Amino acid sequence: MKVVFIGLCGHSMQAYEVLKLRTDATLCGVAPGSEHENMTESFDPAIPYFASWNEMLDKTHPDLAVSSPVFGLTGEIVIACAKRGINVFCEKPVAGTLEDLERVKAAVRSSGIRFCAMHYLRVSPAFWQGAAMVKSGAIGEVRLLNAQKSYRFGTRPDWYRDRDLFTGIIPWVGIHAIDWIYAFAGKKFLSVNASTAGIPERTALCRFDLEDGVAASISLDYFRPEIAPSHDDDRIRCVGTDGILEVRDGKIHLMNGDGVQTIDPDPAPELLSCFLDRNDLLSPDDIFYLTRVALLARESADTQSTVSIEN
Amino acid sequence: MKVVFIGLCGHSMQAYEVLKLRTDATLCGVAPGSEHENMTESFDPAIPYFASWNEMLDKTHPDLAVSSPVFGLTGEIVIACAKRGINVFCEKPVAGTLEDLERVKAAVRSSGIRFCAMHYLRVSPAFWQGAAMVKSGAIGEVRLLNAQKSYRFGTRPDWYRDRDLFTGIIPWVGIHAIDWIYAFAGKKFLSVNASTAGIPERTALCRFDLEDGVAASISLDYFRPEIAPSHDDDRIRCVGTDGILEVRDGKIHLMNGDGVQTIDPDPAPELLSCFLDRNDLLSPDDIFYLTRVALLARESADTQSTVSIEN
Structure with a gap:
């Protein structure tokens, strides 16, 4: 299996660490996704470097492209790979606009490639196990549901100010919280009402109506202080008819008829390894759906109106 | 100072405990607010009992009425007291509809009575001190803001199913969270988008836009398990440009440039005692405003639309 890397934003290093250890993978090229990315220091210098990812795809004929460019460029790269029949493991969001999402969807479906996106937080251990507990009826x-992503802002490149390149705090950060809500509730989204603030966007707040009268919020911010004990403060609180389950500080906090417990989660499966072993943890349809919900939430904030989500 | 008690719902016993100890207060009557209330077991039997609060007001000529009837009846009692020039310390919401709120407002203002409502959670120690810290610039x-009220449902009277009597989960429970947001943010509310679910209402979720691009959510539920270590799980999380302050489990959790701290709050002032001593912690205008915001949030949920809040 010949593998190339395009871009160095987001979770590409996490994928690199997995692929370095795979005996069935040959790393045969790295290339930046755009002029904003400097690839030279992060990868083994023995892996051939290409200035153009297009040229790299043509010359190396890879089986798999791991794509994590400046966020807004993902869709274009996925489409280029799909046209060449190259399987893709790419960053989320898989498209920066609803129009691009339709193009990506069509390209992936018509090509028959294998496709997964880096929804790594689905398999963050406490979230993975918490979702399984909720699905198995732990809280009725x-x-x-209330989900939260809070990050340090630190120093971010200038292109975070550019909607076309950054995509926005909801598609880039909020999509993880949307993913948790989808995984925990097991319901479709019906509508969203959202706001964002800041340039670059530093906060967002979304309220979703889901099927069967379920309601959900996501709260996003890039204001976690530098002094905080961790980069992120990821949470979900899930209220059920028979109990409440929360993920906070990497632990599961459960209250139900059996009592009050704090649970250290077991290790979770690794997203890319599962994809390579044909055990997909998210289907392409799931990924397209989460992307659409995130882009519609951004549209709600942009237009200051409630947006319906068709299913 | 002659004091009467009308009704026995909500926080009336908290007010009773304060007044029993006041040497300047004579407790000269108790009466139910409606046929749903049984007053006989909770008050000192030496205090005269009246079957009709109207009759009690006419016969005792009190200086102060403490009113906590079935929630939807508060407005009518406030108006009756105001017409007689009787000062009022009543439950929130001070009116169950926007029309009644206007009538209450006019009656209170034209009468010149002293007026306060039982926004007791404003002075819950961690919230009181947390709001003061935020106001003094602790987080820039x-x-x-994300606020939460989670209660056990336990056994509730049938009238919780009746909108006219219960008023709804947002005016009854959510108004406390709205109060916190108002106290912590120090901003006016511009619009609200909300949903509720259940009969009686068991959950609600509201998203508010505030002045200056500030966003806030309140999450309400009556699903706290019986086994939970406390009746309620009151929280607020307040994100600022220089830090994050949370109130959770009765403590203040602060992260800012000075470090990460958990603070046990100092005792807070007592709402009714301050009112009696003419040191009002909330003005009538504040109370009318919070009531209007809560009723508009309920309207948003009822009409499934975003509702503007004029200031």
């Missing part, structure tokens, strides 16, 4: 029927 | 400029 889900009624209400 | 506020950008985002």
Whole structure:
């Protein structure tokens, strides 16, 4: 299996660490996704470097492209790979606009390539196990969910100010919280009402109506202080008819008829390894759906109106 | 100072405990607010009992009425007291509809009575001190707030199913979270988008836009398990440009340039005692405003639309 890397934003290093250890993978090229990315210091210098990812794809004929360019460029790269029949493991969001999402969807479906996106937080251990517990009935029927992503802002490149390149705090950060809500509630989204603030966007707040009267919120911010004990403060609180389950500080906090417990989660499966072993943890349809919900939430904030989500 | 008690819902016993100890207060009557209330077991039997609060007001000529009837009846009682020039300390919401709120407002203002409502959670110690810390700049400029009220449902009277009597989960429970947001952010509300679910209402989720691009959410539920270590799980998380302050489990959790701290709050002032001593912690205008915001949030949920809040 010949593998190339395009871009160095987001979770590409996490994928690189997995692929370095795979005996069935040959790393045969790295290339930046755009002029904003400097690839030279992060990869083994023995891997051939290409200034153009297009040229790299043509010359190396890879089986798999790991794509994590400046966020807004993902869709174009996925389409280029799909046209060449190259399987893709790419960053989320898989498209920066609803129009591009339709193009990506069509290209992936018509090509028959294998496709997965880096929804790594689906398999963050406490979230993975928490979702499984909720699905198995630990809190009865889900009624209400509150998810949170809080990050340090630190120093970010200038292109975070550019919607076309950054995509926005909801598609880039919020999509993880949307993914958790989808995984925990097991319901479709019906509508969203959202706001964002800041240039670059530093906060967002979305309220979703889901099927069966379930409601969900996501709260996003890039204001976590530098002094904080971790880069991120990822949470979900899930209220059910028979109990409440929360993920906070990497642990599962469960209250139900059996009592009050704090649970250290077991290790979770690794997203890319599962994809390579044909055990997909998210289907392409799931990924397209989460992307669409995130882009519609951004549209709600942009237009200051509630946006319906068709299913 | 002659004091009467009308009704026995909500926080009336908290007010009773304060008044029993006041040497300047004579407790000269108790009466139910409606046929749903049984007053006989909770008050000192030496205090005269009246079957009709109207009759009690006419016969005792009190200086102060403490009113906590079935929630939807508060407005009518406030108006009756105001017409007689009787000062009022009543439950929130001070009116169950926007029309009643206008009538209450006019009656209170034209009568010149002293007026306060039982926004007791404003002075819950961690919230009181947390709001003061935020106001004094502990986290810079506020950008985002998430408040939560989670209660056990336990056994509730049938009238919780009746909108006219219960008023709804947002006016009854959510108004406390709205109060916190108002106190912490120090900003006016511009619009609200909300949903509720259940009969009786068991959950609600509201998203508010505030002045200056500040966003806020309140999450309400009556699904706290019986086994939970406390009746309620009150929280607020307040994200600022220079730090994050949370109230959770009765403590203040602060992260800012000075470090990460957990603070046990100092005792807070007592709402009714301050009112009696003419040191009002909330003005009538504040109370009318919070009531209007809560009723508009309920309207948003009822009409499934975003509702503007004029200031």
